[in-house]
Amino acid sequence: MAGSRLSSEEVIAKLIEMGFENSSAVQAVKKVGPLFNDAVEYILNGSCGDCGGAPSNSEYSTSNRKALGKRTLSSAALGQMRQSSILNHFQYTGTPKRSRNNNVPDISISSSEILARPIDDVKASITRVDCGNLKTVPEDLQVCFREEADTGLDWEQRANNLLQKHFGYSSVKSFQKEALAAWLAHQDCLVLAATGSGKSLCFQIPALLTGKVVIVISPLISLMHDQCLKLSRYGISACFLGSGQPDSGVEQKAMRGMYDIIYVCPETVLRLIKPLQGLAESRGIALFAIDEVHCVSKWGHDFRPDYRRLSVLRENFNARNLQFLKFDIPLMALTATATIQVREDILESLNMSKETKIVITSFFRPNLRFLVKHSRTSSSTSYKKDFCQLIDIYARKRKNGNKKQTISNCSGSSISEADECSDVDDDDEVHLTKEDGSTASGLERKELSVEYLENEVDDFQSVDDWDVAYGEFCGESPHKDWEMSGLAETIDASSTAEKRLALLQEPLEEGPTIIYVPTRKETLSIANYLCDYGVKAAAYNASLSKSHLRQVHKEFHDNMLEVVVATVAFGMGIDKLNVRRIIHYGWPQSLEAYYQEAGRAGRDGKLAECILYANLSRIPSLLPSKRSEDQTKQAYKMLSDCFRYGMNTSCCRAKRLVEYFGEDFSYEKCLLCDVCVDGPPKVENLKEEADILMQIIAAHHGQSCYLDGSYDDTYSDSKSPRLMQKPNLRMFVSKLREQSQKFCEKDQLWWRGLARVIEGKGYIREGDDKIHVQIKFPQMTRLGLEFLEFERDQPFYVYPEADMILSMNKCKSYSTFADWGKGWADPEIRHQRLEKRRLNREPRKPRMRKSRKGKPDTRTARGRITAKLSKLK
Numbered sequence: 001m002a003g004s005r006l007s008s009e010e011v012i013a014k015l016i017e018m019g020f021e022n023s024s025a026v027q028a029v030k031k032v033g034p035l036f037n038d039a040v041e042y043i044l045n046g047s048c049g050d051c052g053g054a055p056s057n058s059e060y061s062t063s064n065r066k067a068l069g070k071r072t073l074s075s076a077a078l079g080q081m082r083q084s085s086i087l088n089h090f091q092y093t094g095t096p097k098r099s100r101n102n103n104v105p106d107i108s109i110s111s112s113e114i115l116a117r118p119i120d121d122v123k124a125s126i127t128r129v130d131c132g133n134l135k136t137v138p139e140d141l142q143v144c145f146r147e148e149a150d151t152g153l154d155w156e157q158r159a160n161n162l163l164q165k166h167f168g169y170s171s172v173k174s175f176q177k178e179a180l181a182a183w184l185a186h187q188d189c190l191v192l193a194a195t196g197s198g199k200s201l202c203f204q205i206p207a208l209l210t211g212k213v214v215i216v217i218s219p220l221i222s223l224m225h226d227q228c229l230k231l232s233r234y235g236i237s238a239c240f241l242g243s244g245q246p247d248s249g250v251e252q253k254a255m256r257g258m259y260d261i262i263y264v265c266p267e268t269v270l271r272l273i274k275p276l277q278g279l280a281e282s283r284g285i286a287l288f289a290i291d292e293v294h295c296v297s298k299w300g301h302d303f304r305p306d307y308r309r310l311s312v313l314r315e316n317f318n319a320r321n322l323q324f325l326k327f328d329i330p331l332m333a334l335t336a337t338a339t340i341q342v343r344e345d346i347l348e349s350l351n352m353s354k355e356t357k358i359v360i361t362s363f364f365r366p367n368l369r370f371l372v373k374h375s376r377t378s379s380s381t382s383y384k385k386d387f388c389q390l391i392d393i394y395a396r397k398r399k400n401g402n403k404k405q406t407i408s409n410c411s412g413s414s415i416s417e418a419d420e421c422s423d424v425d426d427d428d429e430v431h432l433t434k435e436d437g438s439t440a441s442g443l444e445r446k447e448l449s450v451e452y453l454e455n456e457v458d459d460f461q462s463v464d465d466w467d468v469a470y471g472e473f474c475g476e477s478p479h480k481d482w483e484m485s486g487l488a489e490t491i492d493a494s495s496t497a498e499k500r501l502a503l504l505q506e507p508l509e510e511g512p513t514i515i516y517v518p519t520r521k522e523t524l525s526i527a528n529y530l531c532d533y534g535v536k537a538a539a540y541n542a543s544l545s546k547s548h549l550r551q552v553h554k555e556f557h558d559n560m561l562e563v564v565v566a567t568v569a570f571g572m573g574i575d576k577l578n579v580r581r582i583i584h585y586g587w588p589q590s591l592e593a594y595y596q597e598a599g600r601a602g603r604d605g606k607l608a609e610c611i612l613y614a615n616l617s618r619i620p621s622l623l624p625s626k627r628s629e630d631q632t633k634q635a636y637k638m639l640s641d642c643f644r645y646g647m648n649t650s651c652c653r654a655k656r657l658v659e660y661f662g663e664d665f666s667y668e669k670c671l672l673c674d675v676c677v678d679g680p681p682k683v684e685n686l687k688e689e690a691d692i693l694m695q696i697i698a699a700h701h702g703q704s705c706y707l708d709g710s711y712d713d714t715y716s717d718s719k720s721p722r723l724m725q726k727p728n729l730r731m732f733v734s735k736l737r738e739q740s741q742k743f744c745e746k747d748q749l750w751w752r753g754l755a756r757v758i759e760g761k762g763y764i765r766e767g768d769d770k771i772h773v774q775i776k777f778p779q780m781t782r783l784g785l786e787f788l789e790f791e792r793d794q795p796f797y798v799y800p801e802a803d804m805i806l807s808m809n810k811c812k813s814y815s816t817f818a819d820w821g822k823g824w825a826d827p828e829i830r831h832q833r834l835e836k837r838r839l840n841r842e843p844r845k846p847r848m849r850k851s852r853k854g855k856p857d858t859r860t861a862r863g864r865i866t867a868k869l870s871k872l873k
């Protein structure tokens with residue numbers, strides 16, 4: 001910091017010149033040493049007993065100096081300072097967009113123009129507040145700016161210097177440069193960049209460059225907290241405001257301009273419009289950044305109504321309404337997970353400018369290895385199979401003192417290895433540990449009991465009350481020992497195939513794991529399960545106590561926890577460099593949510609794994625949430641896309657994911673995912689099967705199988721009352737199997753997969769108004785009819801999808817109803833079968849499902865749900 005080069009006397013002199021009391025200045029320097037900024041912070045924070053806080057111009061924090069250059073300002077000049085154009089602080093003032101002054105031509109400025117502009121163009125047009133009138137600042141202040149400009153640094157060099165000084169990075173990335181250039185040109189900007197790419201710096205640097213305040217709208221208190229803490233370590237003062245902020249003093253200080261960056265949740269920013277207008281007039285607001293902006297969109301995976309109301313920012317902070325502004329305060333909206341539909345919705349609903357700059361980078365994360373494994377994910381039996389590798393890594397290896405993690409053979413099943421795919425749950429009770437004592441995270445075990453929670457899912461909003469005891473973070477001197485990203489060893493997209501394959505052979509580095517589960521109850525049961533095996537694990541969901549959540553966050557960031565088992569409440573924006581593994585245990589609700597959460601892994605650029613364990617033999621269902629009809633449709637669509645991602649066996653997973661977000665995947669494959677590594681399954685010619693299924697569908701709907709009008713009624717069954725109703729796929733398959741023994745070995749699961757493949761080719765389509773996760777009421781399309789007619793002799797090559805492979809792996813030949821019936825009808829066979837079952841069966845555990853005295857049994861999941869429902873009634 002500049003102050004570090006001054007002597008104590010010089011610092012005291014500067015403080016007095018700024019208007020602070022002599023005694024306060026002396027006391028502050030005594031306390032913090034000859035560090036100017038720290039001394040000012042010390043006085044402003046009121047730490048100095050008799051200093052009475054700030055001088056007469058106390059609404060300006062030390063950061064104003066950054067904007068005003070190295071020369072010391074007179075107190076008068078400071079007192080008169082006011083909102084000015086962002087470019088006043090740089091060598092180039094630029095040609096304004098959306099200026100309220102009609103004399104100024106509305107020429108849009110491209111980022112390249114700004115970069116190319118010579119230093120001579122600099123003309124500081126600083127304005128000040130004087131009884132509400134606009135006036136130019138005194139000459140001496142302008143000179144001061146010019147001198148700053150004369151140092152010969154353009155804004156990019158200054159940004160790089162600040163980046164180096166505060167964060168330890170050498171230069172801004174090209175997408176960050178583009179976003180900053182748009183901001184400098186007073187343009188609104190939508191930044192779409194991969195998770196972990198560094199979007200936060202796009203809005204943090206403006207606070208450092210200008211000395212004005214940056215307001216960041218963020219959806220989660222925990223996220224704001226993390227970012228503020230990080231900024232304070234980098235020497236940048238920040239605070240967060242929201243329902244979780246217990247200290248009202250922080251809000252007042254923030255509105256007086258005492259923090260460089262203010263994080264605020266959407267509800268709060270809506271409440272603070274007036275004070276923020278005051279702040280814009282006094283210290284100045286450089287930018288409104290709307291982080292995780294996909295929350296704005298109803299079509300996104302995490303819609304929050306309050307985000308939609310943020311259009312008030314454009315209405316209330318434009319140059320037309322606020323006389324002291326020369327330009328509208330720019331909006332910068334950022335996200336890593338927005339489909340094309342969501343992007344359009346964001347621009348519209350935030351009322352962003354027509355000339356909004358869209359900065360987009362690849363969504364591809366080249367160091368993430370995506371895998372999908374089949375698991376029922378429902379009980380301790382599944383845990384045993386699926387978490388044995390994790391336990392091996394964290395607990396057993398720790399005992400052996402091994403440094404590197406190894407991968408044991410007992411990991412969960414890949415699709416081809418899966419040994420079971422039963423649709424019947426034999427144990428839907430939660431596994432709970434019987435031992436008492438504390439978890440590895442030091443939390444009381446009683447907190448992790450089933451009684452503590454209802455089996456409910458989390459929605460994000462509930463986490464906004466995450467209470468924190470403190471919410472202001474004054475910039476400290478940046479740490480010298482910050483974690484560098486280890487960029488030399490990172491995998492980037494341009495690495496050669498050989499290099500990336502070589503990295504794949506390496507075991508994963510050490511680092512924590514996050515397990516995402518759909519329900520709160522599962523966070524507990526899995527965390528307990530892992531703790532029992534000696535893993536340092538903790539549960540995280542919105543219903544746990546705030547102190548617990550705080551502690552989990554802290555321990556996770558301090559590398560004291562090995563595994564966090566969480567609902568979606570623990571996710572967005574979490575920036576911990578060394579997370580090595582993200583496990584989704586159960587179907588996510590959308591690919592957006594999946595990719596967002598997976599994006600917590602490998603932020604140091606090193607290899608990391610993202611494993612989805614899901615019951616591939618089951619169609620996932622929507623988790624309960626309040627949704628309008630439209631939202632329900634959209635939710636089904638998103639779940640369906642996610643289901644299809646899991647079923648895919650032939651296309652690179654990373655390609656699937658980035659193409660989902662509308663990006664053309666420029667690499668053929670990622671080389672890391674399970675599909676790339678294991679290769680697709682053997683391709684099969686399923687022409688016969690596809691034909692018969694489509695003919696049965698066509699015949700039922702009275703659609704001619706042949707476009708020339710000739711009608712083949714071999715498969716027609718229009719008289720069957722069962723099929724007179726809307727026939728579903730299951731009925732078609734039953735009919736098909738009844739008619740042809742040849743296909744009996746293939747079960748419903750297999751046909752379900754084939755129907756999806758045929759749908760994917762466009763030959764059949766969903767005939768229901770509702771959206772289903774899997775095609776349910778198939779109807780032929782014209783393309784399908786053409787296929788039946790003209791491509792009779794053509795093969796129909798298919799890569800069997802996950803459910804088809806599972807079905808075939810069962811090796812259970814289909815037993816027709818007739819066979820089954822015959823067997824049971826014969827008393828001798830029946831006797832033998834019953835006897836065999838009796839001998840093989842273990843004594844049945846009594847299942848305490850019956851209600852006691854007519855009341856639901858709250859010891860079971862079903863009972864608790866019934867009790868809840870009856871309460872609602």
Ligand SMILES: Nc1ncnc2c1ncn2[C@@H]1O[C@H](COP(=O)(O)OP(=O)(O)OP(=O)(O)O)[C@@H](O)[C@H]1O
Nearest residue numbers: 169171172173195196197198199200201336573575
């Ligand atoms: N120019 C840079 N050079 C090197 N590292 C950088 C640079 N910019 C940002 N980073 C680092 O990248 C990491 C991720 O940054 P950040 O949290 O802003 O990601 P993000 O894009 O917001 O991700 P998410 O979408 O998950 O929130 C941080 O640790 C940050 O310090």
Ligand SMILES: [Mg+2]
Nearest residue numbers: 199200291573
């Ligand atoms: Mg972020």
